[in-house]
Amino acid sequence: MQNRQEKISQVVVTAVQMRDIEDRIFAAGMPVVALMEKVAGLIARRIQEIPPTLLQKAYSVPSNTPFLRGSPQAGGSRVGILVGPGHNGGDALVVARELHFRGYEVWIYSPFSKLKELTSQHLQYAQSLGIPIYQTIEQLPDSDLLIDGLFGFGLERNLTDPIASAINQLNQLPVPIYSIDLPSGLHTDTGEVLGTAIRATHTFCLGLWKLAFFQDQALEYVGKAELIDFDIPLADVKAVLKDAPRIKRITPATALANLPLPRPPVTHKYKEGHLLLICGSRRYAGGAILTGLGARASGVGMLSIAVPESLKSLLVSHLPEALIVGCPETETGAIAHLQLPEKTDLSSFDAIACGPGLTRDATPIVQEVINSDRPLILDADGLNILAQMGAIATLKKRLAVTVLTPHTGEFQRLFPDVPDAKHDRVQAVREAAAQSEAIILLKGARTAIANPQGAVWIVPESTPALARGGSGDVLTGLLGGLLAQAATKEIPIEDIVATAAWWHSQAGIIAAQERTELGVDAFTLTQYLIKVLSN
Ligand SMILES: NC(=O)C1=CN([C@@H]2O[C@H](COP(=O)(O)OP(=O)(O)OC[C@H]3O[C@@H](n4cnc5c(N)ncnc54)[C@H](O)[C@@H]3O)[C@@H](O)[C@H]2O)[C@@H](O)CC1
Ligand SMILES: Nc1ncnc2c1ncn2[C@@H]1O[C@H](COP(=O)(O)OP(=O)(O)O)[C@@H](O)[C@H]1O
Ligand SMILES: [K+]
Incomplete structure:
Protein backbone atom coordinates (compact mmCIF):
# COMPACT_ATOMS: atom_id res chain seq x y z
CA MET A 1 0.00 0.00 0.00
CA PRO A 245 -12.04 14.29 -12.52
CA ARG A 246 -8.61 13.57 -11.14
CA ILE A 247 -5.57 15.74 -11.71
CA LYS A 248 -2.52 13.74 -10.72
CA ARG A 249 1.12 14.64 -10.37
CA ILE A 250 3.20 11.84 -11.84
CA THR A 251 5.58 10.67 -9.13
CA PRO A 252 8.59 8.38 -9.56
CA ALA A 253 6.68 5.61 -7.79
CA THR A 254 3.66 5.80 -10.12
CA ALA A 255 5.81 6.11 -13.24
CA LEU A 256 8.14 3.25 -12.39
CA ALA A 257 5.25 0.97 -11.49
CA ASN A 258 4.06 1.11 -15.12
CA LEU A 259 7.34 0.03 -16.68
CA PRO A 260 7.54 -3.48 -18.15
CA LEU A 261 9.95 -4.54 -15.43
CA PRO A 262 10.90 -7.10 -14.39
CA ARG A 263 10.53 -9.08 -17.57
CA PRO A 264 9.20 -12.59 -17.21
CA PRO A 265 12.10 -15.05 -17.30
CA VAL A 266 10.56 -16.94 -20.21
CA THR A 267 9.58 -14.63 -23.03
CA HIS A 268 10.53 -13.80 -26.60
CA LYS A 269 10.89 -10.71 -28.73
CA TYR A 270 7.34 -10.68 -30.09
CA LYS A 271 5.95 -11.01 -26.58
CA GLU A 272 7.81 -7.85 -25.59
CA GLY A 273 5.98 -5.75 -28.16
CA HIS A 274 6.38 -5.04 -31.85
CA LEU A 275 6.40 -1.33 -32.68
CA LEU A 276 6.08 0.17 -36.13
CA LEU A 277 7.54 3.64 -36.49
CA ILE A 278 6.61 5.59 -39.60
CA CYS A 279 8.80 8.62 -39.93
CA GLY A 280 11.32 10.62 -41.92
CA SER A 281 11.62 12.10 -45.38
CA ARG A 282 14.52 13.08 -47.61
CA ARG A 283 14.23 16.51 -46.03
CA TYR A 284 14.04 15.32 -42.41
CA ALA A 285 16.18 12.22 -42.03
CA GLY A 286 17.44 12.89 -38.51
CA GLY A 287 13.99 12.83 -36.96
CA ALA A 288 13.62 9.20 -37.97
CA ILE A 289 16.91 8.29 -36.30
CA LEU A 290 16.00 10.09 -33.08
CA THR A 291 12.57 8.48 -32.96
CA GLY A 292 14.23 5.11 -33.48
CA LEU A 293 16.73 5.74 -30.69
CA GLY A 294 13.90 6.78 -28.35
CA ALA A 295 12.13 3.50 -29.15
CA ARG A 296 15.35 1.56 -28.61
CA ALA A 297 15.64 2.97 -25.08
CA SER A 298 12.14 1.69 -24.22
CA GLY A 299 13.38 -1.91 -24.43
CA VAL A 300 10.74 -2.84 -27.02
CA GLY A 301 11.01 -6.45 -28.26
CA MET A 302 10.84 -5.73 -32.00
CA LEU A 303 11.25 -2.46 -33.78
CA SER A 304 10.25 -1.86 -37.40
CA ILE A 305 10.84 1.52 -38.97
CA ALA A 306 9.18 2.57 -42.20
CA VAL A 307 11.10 5.32 -44.00
CA PRO A 308 11.46 6.52 -47.61
CA GLU A 309 13.58 4.03 -49.57
CA SER A 310 16.45 6.50 -49.90
CA LEU A 311 16.86 6.68 -46.10
CA LYS A 312 17.07 2.93 -45.60
CA SER A 313 20.84 2.50 -45.42
CA LEU A 314 21.20 5.52 -43.13
CA LEU A 315 18.70 4.06 -40.69
CA VAL A 316 20.33 0.63 -40.80
CA SER A 317 23.66 2.16 -39.88
CA HIS A 318 22.19 3.87 -36.81
CA LEU A 319 19.77 1.17 -35.68
CA PRO A 320 21.21 -2.19 -36.70
CA GLU A 321 18.73 -4.08 -34.53
CA ALA A 322 15.68 -2.58 -36.23
CA LEU A 323 13.87 -3.88 -39.26
CA ILE A 324 14.04 -0.96 -41.68
CA VAL A 325 11.21 -0.90 -44.19
CA GLY A 326 12.07 1.16 -47.27
CA CYS A 327 8.94 2.68 -48.84
CA PRO A 328 8.26 4.23 -52.26
CA GLU A 329 8.80 7.98 -52.27
CA THR A 330 6.95 11.00 -53.57
CA GLU A 331 8.82 13.45 -55.80
CA THR A 332 9.55 15.51 -52.72
CA GLY A 333 11.12 12.56 -50.90
CA ALA A 334 8.22 11.78 -48.54
CA ILE A 335 6.83 8.28 -48.01
CA ALA A 336 4.29 7.77 -50.81
CA HIS A 337 2.67 4.70 -49.30
CA LEU A 338 3.49 1.94 -46.90
CA GLN A 339 5.18 -1.10 -48.39
CA LEU A 340 5.48 -3.73 -45.68
CA PRO A 341 7.43 -6.98 -46.18
CA GLU A 342 5.55 -9.98 -47.49
CA LYS A 343 3.12 -11.66 -45.07
CA THR A 344 3.10 -8.56 -42.91
CA ASP A 345 0.27 -6.10 -42.53
CA LEU A 346 -0.56 -3.51 -39.92
CA SER A 347 -2.16 -6.14 -37.69
CA SER A 348 1.36 -7.55 -37.12
CA PHE A 349 2.18 -4.61 -34.86
CA ASP A 350 1.23 -4.00 -31.24
CA ALA A 351 1.45 -0.24 -31.72
CA ILE A 352 2.20 2.30 -34.43
CA ALA A 353 3.85 5.68 -33.98
CA CYS A 354 3.66 7.95 -36.97
CA GLY A 355 4.71 11.45 -37.80
CA PRO A 356 8.23 12.76 -37.03
CA GLY A 357 9.83 14.22 -40.14
CA LEU A 358 7.16 12.96 -42.59
CA THR A 359 6.39 16.34 -44.19
CA ARG A 360 2.81 17.09 -45.17
CA ASP A 361 3.23 15.17 -48.41
CA ALA A 362 2.78 11.87 -46.56
CA THR A 363 -1.01 12.22 -46.22
CA PRO A 364 -1.97 8.77 -47.65
CA ILE A 365 0.09 6.88 -45.11
CA VAL A 366 -1.36 8.86 -42.22
CA GLN A 367 -4.83 8.10 -43.52
CA GLU A 368 -3.92 4.41 -43.75
CA VAL A 369 -2.76 4.14 -40.13
CA ILE A 370 -5.75 6.10 -38.89
CA ASN A 371 -7.98 3.57 -40.65
CA SER A 372 -6.19 0.65 -38.97
CA ASP A 373 -7.38 -0.94 -35.75
CA ARG A 374 -3.99 -0.64 -34.04
CA PRO A 375 -3.10 1.59 -31.07
CA LEU A 376 -1.69 4.69 -32.73
CA ILE A 377 0.49 7.61 -31.71
CA LEU A 378 0.43 10.62 -33.98
CA ASP A 379 3.09 13.33 -33.66
CA ALA A 380 4.52 16.23 -35.64
CA ASP A 381 3.46 16.04 -39.34
CA GLY A 382 1.12 13.20 -38.44
CA LEU A 383 -0.72 15.82 -36.39
CA ASN A 384 -0.58 18.47 -39.07
CA ILE A 385 -2.07 16.05 -41.58
CA LEU A 386 -4.72 15.03 -39.05
CA ALA A 387 -5.59 18.71 -38.53
CA GLN A 388 -6.16 19.08 -42.26
CA MET A 389 -8.54 16.10 -42.19
CA GLY A 390 -10.48 17.56 -39.25
CA ALA A 391 -9.15 16.05 -36.04
CA ILE A 392 -12.28 15.50 -34.00
CA ALA A 393 -14.46 13.91 -36.70
CA THR A 394 -11.58 11.71 -37.92
CA LEU A 395 -10.59 10.47 -34.48
CA LYS A 396 -14.11 9.61 -33.44
CA LYS A 397 -14.23 7.01 -36.21
CA ARG A 398 -11.16 5.15 -34.95
CA LEU A 399 -11.65 1.70 -33.51
CA ALA A 400 -8.47 1.57 -31.42
CA VAL A 401 -6.87 3.99 -29.01
CA THR A 402 -5.15 7.11 -30.38
CA VAL A 403 -2.52 9.15 -28.57
CA LEU A 404 -1.73 12.63 -29.87
CA THR A 405 1.45 14.39 -28.75
CA PRO A 406 1.14 18.03 -29.87
CA HIS A 407 3.09 21.06 -28.72
CA THR A 408 1.02 24.20 -28.25
CA GLY A 409 1.15 25.22 -31.95
CA GLU A 410 0.10 21.79 -33.17
CA PHE A 411 -2.58 21.68 -30.49
CA GLN A 412 -4.13 24.89 -31.73
CA ARG A 413 -4.15 23.63 -35.31
CA LEU A 414 -5.82 20.40 -34.19
CA PHE A 415 -8.38 21.98 -31.91
CA PRO A 416 -9.03 25.53 -33.10
CA ASP A 417 -12.29 25.62 -31.14
CA VAL A 418 -10.88 24.60 -27.78
CA PRO A 419 -10.21 27.71 -25.68
CA ASP A 420 -6.69 29.08 -25.77
CA ALA A 421 -4.20 26.46 -24.61
CA LYS A 422 -1.89 29.21 -23.44
CA HIS A 423 -4.42 30.49 -20.92
CA ASP A 424 -5.23 27.23 -19.12
CA ARG A 425 -3.32 24.29 -20.52
CA VAL A 426 -4.83 21.74 -18.18
CA GLN A 427 -8.40 22.70 -19.02
CA ALA A 428 -7.56 22.87 -22.74
CA VAL A 429 -6.01 19.40 -22.91
CA ARG A 430 -8.89 17.95 -20.92
CA GLU A 431 -11.45 19.45 -23.25
CA ALA A 432 -9.63 18.32 -26.39
CA ALA A 433 -9.40 14.76 -25.08
CA ALA A 434 -13.10 14.72 -24.26
CA GLN A 435 -14.09 16.08 -27.67
CA SER A 436 -11.81 13.83 -29.72
CA GLU A 437 -12.02 10.70 -27.53
CA ALA A 438 -8.25 10.44 -27.82
CA ILE A 439 -5.53 10.56 -25.19
CA ILE A 440 -3.72 13.85 -25.57
CA LEU A 441 -0.26 14.74 -24.36
CA LEU A 442 0.23 18.51 -24.54
CA LYS A 443 3.96 19.20 -24.57
CA GLY A 444 5.45 22.12 -22.77
CA ALA A 445 7.57 23.09 -19.81
CA ARG A 446 5.07 21.08 -17.76
CA THR A 447 3.60 18.45 -20.04
CA ALA A 448 -0.03 17.57 -19.33
CA ILE A 449 -1.85 14.41 -20.43
CA ALA A 450 -5.62 13.94 -20.50
CA ASN A 451 -7.90 11.00 -21.25
CA PRO A 452 -11.41 11.33 -22.69
CA GLN A 453 -12.95 10.80 -19.24
CA GLY A 454 -11.41 14.04 -17.95
CA ALA A 455 -8.54 12.69 -15.88
CA VAL A 456 -5.27 14.60 -16.18
CA TRP A 457 -1.66 13.63 -15.45
CA ILE A 458 1.02 16.28 -15.02
CA VAL A 459 4.78 15.91 -15.35
CA PRO A 460 5.75 17.87 -12.24
CA GLU A 461 9.33 18.72 -13.10
CA SER A 462 11.39 19.10 -16.23
CA THR A 463 14.14 21.25 -17.67
CA PRO A 464 14.31 23.93 -20.36
CA ALA A 465 17.32 21.98 -21.64
CA LEU A 466 14.73 19.97 -23.57
CA ALA A 467 13.66 23.01 -25.60
CA ARG A 468 15.64 21.81 -28.63
CA GLY A 469 14.67 20.43 -31.99
CA GLY A 470 14.40 16.66 -31.91
CA SER A 471 13.62 16.09 -28.24
CA GLY A 472 9.96 15.56 -29.15
CA ASP A 473 10.95 12.87 -31.65
CA VAL A 474 12.74 11.02 -28.86
CA LEU A 475 9.56 11.10 -26.77
CA THR A 476 7.48 9.68 -29.62
CA GLY A 477 9.82 6.72 -30.01
CA LEU A 478 10.01 6.09 -26.28
CA LEU A 479 6.25 6.25 -25.91
CA GLY A 480 5.72 3.99 -28.92
CA GLY A 481 8.06 1.38 -27.46
CA LEU A 482 6.32 1.42 -24.10
CA LEU A 483 2.89 1.26 -25.68
CA ALA A 484 3.87 -1.78 -27.79
CA GLN A 485 5.19 -3.54 -24.69
CA ALA A 486 2.02 -2.74 -22.76
CA ALA A 487 -0.20 -4.34 -25.38
CA THR A 488 -0.21 -7.68 -23.62
CA LYS A 489 -0.48 -6.20 -20.14
CA GLU A 490 -3.43 -4.61 -18.47
CA ILE A 491 -1.99 -1.17 -17.83
CA PRO A 492 -4.22 1.75 -18.83
CA ILE A 493 -2.77 3.47 -21.91
CA GLU A 494 -2.87 6.88 -20.24
CA ASP A 495 -0.64 5.58 -17.46
CA ILE A 496 1.87 4.44 -20.08
CA VAL A 497 1.76 7.86 -21.71
CA ALA A 498 2.35 9.53 -18.35
CA THR A 499 5.27 7.19 -17.65
CA ALA A 500 6.91 7.97 -20.98
CA ALA A 501 6.57 11.73 -20.46
CA TRP A 502 7.99 11.50 -16.95
CA TRP A 503 10.90 9.31 -18.11
CA HIS A 504 11.72 11.74 -20.92
CA SER A 505 11.77 14.73 -18.54
CA GLN A 506 13.85 12.91 -15.95
CA ALA A 507 16.43 12.02 -18.59
CA GLY A 508 16.58 15.71 -19.50
CA ILE A 509 17.03 16.68 -15.86
CA ILE A 510 19.86 14.20 -15.26
CA ALA A 511 21.57 15.16 -18.52
CA ALA A 512 21.30 18.87 -17.69
CA GLN A 513 22.75 18.29 -14.23
CA GLU A 514 25.78 16.59 -15.74
CA ARG A 515 26.18 18.69 -18.88
CA THR A 516 24.39 22.01 -18.16
CA GLU A 517 21.20 23.11 -19.86
CA LEU A 518 23.14 23.68 -23.06
CA GLY A 519 24.44 20.14 -23.27
CA VAL A 520 21.26 18.19 -23.90
CA ASP A 521 20.87 17.80 -27.66
CA ALA A 522 18.32 15.20 -28.69
CA PHE A 523 20.87 12.48 -29.44
CA THR A 524 22.48 13.01 -26.03
CA LEU A 525 19.04 12.80 -24.47
CA THR A 526 18.56 9.30 -25.89
CA GLN A 527 21.78 8.25 -24.15
CA TYR A 528 20.46 9.42 -20.78
CA LEU A 529 17.12 7.64 -20.89
CA ILE A 530 18.44 4.43 -19.42
CA LYS A 531 20.28 6.29 -16.66
CA VAL A 532 16.90 7.31 -15.22
CA LEU A 533 16.25 3.65 -14.44
CA SER A 534 19.73 2.55 -13.53
CA ASN A 535 20.60 5.44 -11.18
N1 LIG B 1 -6.96 29.16 7.92
C1 LIG B 1 -5.73 28.82 8.17
O1 LIG B 1 -5.25 28.89 9.26
C2 LIG B 1 -4.96 28.41 7.07
C3 LIG B 1 -4.54 29.38 6.24
N2 LIG B 1 -3.94 29.12 5.14
C4 LIG B 1 -3.54 30.33 4.42
O2 LIG B 1 -4.68 31.11 4.13
C5 LIG B 1 -4.67 31.47 2.77
C6 LIG B 1 -6.04 31.70 2.34
O3 LIG B 1 -6.53 32.71 3.16
P1 LIG B 1 -7.69 33.69 2.76
O4 LIG B 1 -8.86 32.92 2.36
O5 LIG B 1 -7.86 34.63 3.87
O6 LIG B 1 -7.19 34.41 1.45
P2 LIG B 1 -5.87 35.25 1.12
O7 LIG B 1 -5.06 35.52 2.30
O8 LIG B 1 -5.27 34.58 -0.02
O9 LIG B 1 -6.46 36.63 0.60
C7 LIG B 1 -7.81 36.97 0.69
C8 LIG B 1 -7.94 38.38 1.18
O10 LIG B 1 -7.53 39.27 0.17
C9 LIG B 1 -8.61 40.08 -0.25
N3 LIG B 1 -8.47 40.22 -1.69
C10 LIG B 1 -8.72 39.28 -2.63
N4 LIG B 1 -8.39 39.73 -3.85
C11 LIG B 1 -7.91 40.99 -3.66
C12 LIG B 1 -7.40 41.99 -4.54
N5 LIG B 1 -7.31 41.78 -5.85
N6 LIG B 1 -6.98 43.15 -4.04
C13 LIG B 1 -7.06 43.38 -2.72
N7 LIG B 1 -7.53 42.48 -1.84
C14 LIG B 1 -7.95 41.30 -2.30
C15 LIG B 1 -9.86 39.37 0.20
O11 LIG B 1 -10.91 40.30 0.43
C16 LIG B 1 -9.37 38.72 1.49
O12 LIG B 1 -9.37 39.61 2.56
C17 LIG B 1 -3.91 30.38 2.11
O13 LIG B 1 -3.38 30.77 0.88
C18 LIG B 1 -2.86 30.08 3.13
O14 LIG B 1 -1.75 30.94 3.03
C19 LIG B 1 -3.96 27.73 4.75
O15 LIG B 1 -3.08 27.33 3.81
C20 LIG B 1 -3.69 26.82 5.91
C21 LIG B 1 -4.73 26.98 6.86
N1 LIG C 1 10.97 24.88 -21.38
C1 LIG C 1 10.84 23.55 -21.38
N2 LIG C 1 10.93 22.87 -20.23
C2 LIG C 1 10.79 21.53 -20.23
N3 LIG C 1 10.57 20.78 -21.33
C3 LIG C 1 10.46 21.40 -22.48
C4 LIG C 1 10.59 22.81 -22.57
N4 LIG C 1 10.44 23.14 -23.88
C5 LIG C 1 10.24 21.99 -24.55
N5 LIG C 1 10.24 20.93 -23.73
C6 LIG C 1 10.02 19.53 -24.09
O1 LIG C 1 10.79 19.22 -25.23
C7 LIG C 1 10.04 18.47 -26.17
C8 LIG C 1 9.94 19.28 -27.46
O2 LIG C 1 9.15 18.63 -28.39
P1 LIG C 1 8.64 19.32 -29.74
O3 LIG C 1 8.08 20.67 -29.43
O4 LIG C 1 7.79 18.34 -30.42
O5 LIG C 1 9.97 19.59 -30.56
P2 LIG C 1 10.69 18.69 -31.63
O6 LIG C 1 9.62 18.03 -32.43
O7 LIG C 1 11.50 19.63 -32.45
O8 LIG C 1 11.51 17.73 -30.91
C9 LIG C 1 8.70 18.18 -25.50
O9 LIG C 1 8.74 16.94 -24.85
C10 LIG C 1 8.58 19.31 -24.49
O10 LIG C 1 7.76 18.96 -23.39
K1 LIG D 1 1.67 34.53 -1.06
Missing part, protein backbone atom coordinates in the same frame (compact mmCIF):
# COMPACT_ATOMS: atom_id res chain seq x y z
CA GLN A 2 1.20 3.50 -0.80
CA ASN A 3 2.04 5.58 2.22
CA ARG A 4 0.26 8.81 3.02
CA GLN A 5 3.05 11.06 1.83
CA GLU A 6 3.15 9.39 -1.59
CA LYS A 7 -0.61 9.75 -1.94
CA ILE A 8 -0.60 13.40 -0.87
CA SER A 9 2.23 14.16 -3.31
CA GLN A 10 0.12 12.94 -6.25
CA VAL A 11 -2.84 15.19 -5.48
CA VAL A 12 -3.40 18.48 -7.32
CA VAL A 13 -6.31 20.72 -6.30
CA THR A 14 -8.12 23.82 -7.45
CA ALA A 15 -8.79 26.77 -5.14
CA VAL A 16 -12.40 25.66 -4.64
CA GLN A 17 -11.36 22.12 -3.77
CA MET A 18 -8.72 23.40 -1.32
CA ARG A 19 -11.31 25.65 0.35
CA ASP A 20 -13.73 22.70 0.65
CA ILE A 21 -11.05 20.48 2.15
CA GLU A 22 -10.09 23.14 4.70
CA ASP A 23 -13.74 23.73 5.54
CA ARG A 24 -14.16 20.07 6.37
CA ILE A 25 -11.16 20.19 8.68
CA PHE A 26 -12.49 23.26 10.47
CA ALA A 27 -16.00 21.80 10.65
CA ALA A 28 -14.53 18.68 12.25
CA GLY A 29 -13.21 20.80 15.09
CA MET A 30 -9.70 21.90 14.17
CA PRO A 31 -9.50 25.55 15.27
CA VAL A 32 -8.46 27.93 12.47
CA VAL A 33 -6.02 29.59 14.81
CA ALA A 34 -4.37 26.27 15.66
CA LEU A 35 -3.97 25.33 12.00
CA MET A 36 -2.42 28.69 11.24
CA GLU A 37 0.10 28.19 14.08
CA LYS A 38 0.93 24.72 12.78
CA VAL A 39 1.35 25.76 9.15
CA ALA A 40 3.31 28.90 9.86
CA GLY A 41 5.46 27.05 12.40
CA LEU A 42 6.49 24.62 9.66
CA ILE A 43 7.30 27.51 7.31
CA ALA A 44 9.34 29.31 9.99
CA ARG A 45 11.36 26.14 10.53
CA ARG A 46 12.06 25.85 6.81
CA ILE A 47 13.20 29.46 6.70
CA GLN A 48 15.59 28.78 9.57
CA GLU A 49 17.15 25.96 7.57
CA ILE A 50 18.35 28.36 4.89
CA PRO A 51 22.05 29.00 5.50
CA PRO A 52 23.10 32.66 5.63
CA THR A 53 25.43 32.18 2.67
CA LEU A 54 22.50 31.13 0.50
CA LEU A 55 20.47 34.08 1.74
CA GLN A 56 23.00 36.70 0.77
CA LYS A 57 23.71 35.18 -2.60
CA ALA A 58 20.39 33.52 -3.27
CA TYR A 59 19.29 35.89 -5.98
CA SER A 60 22.21 34.80 -8.12
CA VAL A 61 21.84 31.10 -7.37
CA PRO A 62 20.51 28.94 -10.22
CA SER A 63 16.86 28.01 -9.77
CA ASN A 64 17.68 24.33 -9.45
CA THR A 65 19.85 24.76 -6.36
CA PRO A 66 18.45 22.42 -3.73
CA PHE A 67 17.43 23.67 -0.32
CA LEU A 68 20.29 23.05 2.02
CA ARG A 69 19.18 21.42 5.20
CA GLY A 70 20.43 21.30 8.72
CA SER A 71 22.06 24.73 9.18
CA PRO A 72 19.80 26.65 11.52
CA GLN A 73 22.40 29.38 11.97
CA ALA A 74 20.74 32.22 10.16
CA GLY A 75 20.05 34.37 13.26
CA GLY A 76 20.91 38.00 12.62
CA SER A 77 19.63 37.95 9.05
CA ARG A 78 17.25 40.74 8.09
CA VAL A 79 13.87 39.46 7.00
CA GLY A 80 11.08 41.57 5.50
CA ILE A 81 7.57 40.12 5.89
CA LEU A 82 4.93 41.18 3.36
CA VAL A 83 1.47 40.96 4.90
CA GLY A 84 -1.85 40.90 3.03
CA PRO A 85 -5.39 41.24 4.36
CA GLY A 86 -6.32 37.54 4.60
CA HIS A 87 -5.00 34.40 6.23
CA ASN A 88 -2.01 34.30 3.92
CA GLY A 89 -1.01 37.48 5.75
CA GLY A 90 -1.84 35.77 9.05
CA ASP A 91 0.54 32.93 8.21
CA ALA A 92 3.22 35.49 7.39
CA LEU A 93 2.73 37.29 10.71
CA VAL A 94 3.16 34.05 12.67
CA VAL A 95 6.37 33.46 10.72
CA ALA A 96 7.44 37.04 11.58
CA ARG A 97 6.87 36.42 15.28
CA GLU A 98 8.73 33.10 15.27
CA LEU A 99 11.73 34.51 13.40
CA HIS A 100 11.79 37.52 15.74
CA PHE A 101 12.15 35.20 18.72
CA ARG A 102 14.82 33.18 16.91
CA GLY A 103 17.02 36.26 16.66
CA TYR A 104 16.24 37.46 13.13
CA GLU A 105 15.95 41.17 12.48
CA VAL A 106 12.37 41.29 11.27
CA TRP A 107 10.28 44.09 9.79
CA ILE A 108 6.73 43.99 8.49
CA TYR A 109 5.17 45.60 5.43
CA SER A 110 1.42 45.81 6.02
CA PRO A 111 -0.16 48.10 3.41
CA PHE A 112 -3.82 47.14 3.98
CA SER A 113 -6.04 49.02 6.42
CA LYS A 114 -8.68 46.28 6.67
CA LEU A 115 -7.50 42.87 7.80
CA LYS A 116 -9.29 39.64 8.64
CA GLU A 117 -9.70 39.36 12.41
CA LEU A 118 -7.08 36.69 13.05
CA THR A 119 -4.58 38.50 10.85
CA SER A 120 -5.30 41.74 12.66
CA GLN A 121 -4.68 40.11 16.05
CA HIS A 122 -1.33 38.75 14.91
CA LEU A 123 -0.36 42.19 13.62
CA GLN A 124 -1.28 43.76 16.91
CA TYR A 125 0.84 41.25 18.80
CA ALA A 126 3.79 41.74 16.44
CA GLN A 127 3.54 45.47 17.08
CA SER A 128 3.49 44.89 20.84
CA LEU A 129 6.75 42.94 20.46
CA GLY A 130 8.37 45.99 18.91
CA ILE A 131 8.64 44.57 15.39
CA PRO A 132 8.68 47.60 13.07
CA ILE A 133 5.61 47.86 10.82
CA TYR A 134 5.51 49.95 7.64
CA GLN A 135 2.52 50.86 5.51
CA THR A 136 4.27 52.28 2.47
CA ILE A 137 6.86 50.81 0.19
CA GLU A 138 9.12 53.86 0.41
CA GLN A 139 9.67 53.27 4.14
CA LEU A 140 10.99 49.73 3.80
CA PRO A 141 14.49 49.08 5.16
CA ASP A 142 16.97 46.72 3.50
CA SER A 143 16.62 42.99 4.00
CA ASP A 144 18.38 39.75 3.11
CA LEU A 145 15.15 37.93 2.43
CA LEU A 146 11.49 38.73 1.80
CA ILE A 147 8.60 36.52 2.79
CA ASP A 148 5.52 37.01 0.67
CA GLY A 149 2.26 36.65 2.57
CA LEU A 150 0.24 39.17 0.56
CA PHE A 151 -2.28 36.79 -1.03
CA GLY A 152 -2.78 33.05 -1.19
CA PHE A 153 -5.58 31.11 -2.80
CA GLY A 154 -8.10 33.75 -1.70
CA LEU A 155 -7.08 36.22 -4.39
CA GLU A 156 -10.26 37.01 -6.25
CA ARG A 157 -9.63 39.78 -8.75
CA ASN A 158 -6.91 41.66 -10.56
CA LEU A 159 -4.42 43.53 -8.40
CA THR A 160 -4.49 47.28 -8.81
CA ASP A 161 -2.42 50.18 -7.49
CA PRO A 162 -1.05 50.89 -4.98
CA ILE A 163 -0.40 47.17 -4.21
CA ALA A 164 0.33 46.35 -7.86
CA SER A 165 3.08 48.95 -8.16
CA ALA A 166 4.42 47.95 -4.72
CA ILE A 167 4.77 44.36 -5.98
CA ASN A 168 6.57 45.60 -9.10
CA GLN A 169 9.03 47.48 -6.92
CA LEU A 170 9.55 44.54 -4.56
CA ASN A 171 10.33 42.35 -7.58
CA GLN A 172 13.20 44.71 -8.44
CA LEU A 173 14.97 44.20 -5.09
CA PRO A 174 18.09 42.04 -5.27
CA VAL A 175 16.94 39.68 -2.51
CA PRO A 176 15.33 36.26 -2.62
CA ILE A 177 11.58 36.14 -2.11
CA TYR A 178 9.94 33.15 -0.44
CA SER A 179 6.23 33.03 -1.17
CA ILE A 180 3.76 31.44 1.20
CA ASP A 181 1.30 29.10 -0.54
CA LEU A 182 1.70 30.72 -3.95
CA PRO A 183 3.28 33.85 -5.36
CA SER A 184 0.89 36.71 -4.63
CA GLY A 185 -0.94 37.76 -7.77
CA LEU A 186 -1.16 34.34 -9.44
CA HIS A 187 -4.49 32.71 -10.15
CA THR A 188 -4.54 29.50 -8.10
CA ASP A 189 -5.91 27.37 -10.94
CA THR A 190 -4.69 28.84 -14.21
CA GLY A 191 -1.44 30.33 -12.93
CA GLU A 192 -2.37 33.50 -14.78
CA VAL A 193 -0.88 36.76 -13.55
CA LEU A 194 -3.75 38.84 -12.16
CA GLY A 195 -2.46 42.31 -12.94
CA THR A 196 0.99 41.69 -11.51
CA ALA A 197 2.58 39.05 -9.30
CA ILE A 198 5.48 38.42 -6.97
CA ARG A 199 8.41 36.75 -8.72
CA ALA A 200 9.39 34.27 -6.04
CA THR A 201 12.69 32.47 -5.83
CA HIS A 202 10.99 29.79 -3.76
CA THR A 203 7.38 28.96 -2.98
CA PHE A 204 6.10 26.92 -0.07
CA CYS A 205 2.87 25.38 -1.35
CA LEU A 206 0.71 24.61 1.68
CA GLY A 207 -0.98 21.27 2.29
CA LEU A 208 -1.73 20.11 -1.25
CA TRP A 209 -0.31 21.06 -4.64
CA LYS A 210 -2.36 23.77 -6.30
CA LEU A 211 -2.93 23.61 -10.04
CA ALA A 212 -1.08 26.87 -10.78
CA PHE A 213 2.25 25.17 -9.98
CA PHE A 214 1.93 23.11 -13.16
CA GLN A 215 0.78 25.76 -15.60
CA ASP A 216 3.60 26.96 -17.85
CA GLN A 217 2.68 30.62 -17.48
CA ALA A 218 3.21 30.46 -13.70
CA LEU A 219 6.63 28.85 -13.66
CA GLU A 220 8.80 31.94 -13.82
CA TYR A 221 6.91 33.35 -10.80
CA VAL A 222 6.96 30.21 -8.69
CA GLY A 223 10.73 29.61 -8.60
CA LYS A 224 11.61 26.44 -6.74
CA ALA A 225 8.46 24.90 -5.35
CA GLU A 226 8.18 22.83 -2.20
CA LEU A 227 5.14 21.23 -0.60
CA ILE A 228 4.68 21.89 3.10
CA ASP A 229 2.65 18.92 4.30
CA PHE A 230 0.53 19.93 7.28
CA ASP A 231 -1.21 16.59 7.79
CA ILE A 232 -4.43 17.10 5.88
CA PRO A 233 -6.39 13.88 6.52
CA LEU A 234 -6.64 11.75 3.38
CA ALA A 235 -10.30 11.11 4.17
CA ASP A 236 -11.06 14.82 3.69
CA VAL A 237 -9.15 14.92 0.40
CA LYS A 238 -11.05 11.88 -0.84
CA ALA A 239 -14.39 13.25 0.30
CA VAL A 240 -13.91 16.45 -1.68
CA LEU A 241 -12.30 14.97 -4.79
CA LYS A 242 -14.53 11.90 -5.10
CA ASP A 243 -16.67 12.99 -8.04
CA ALA A 244 -14.24 15.41 -9.63
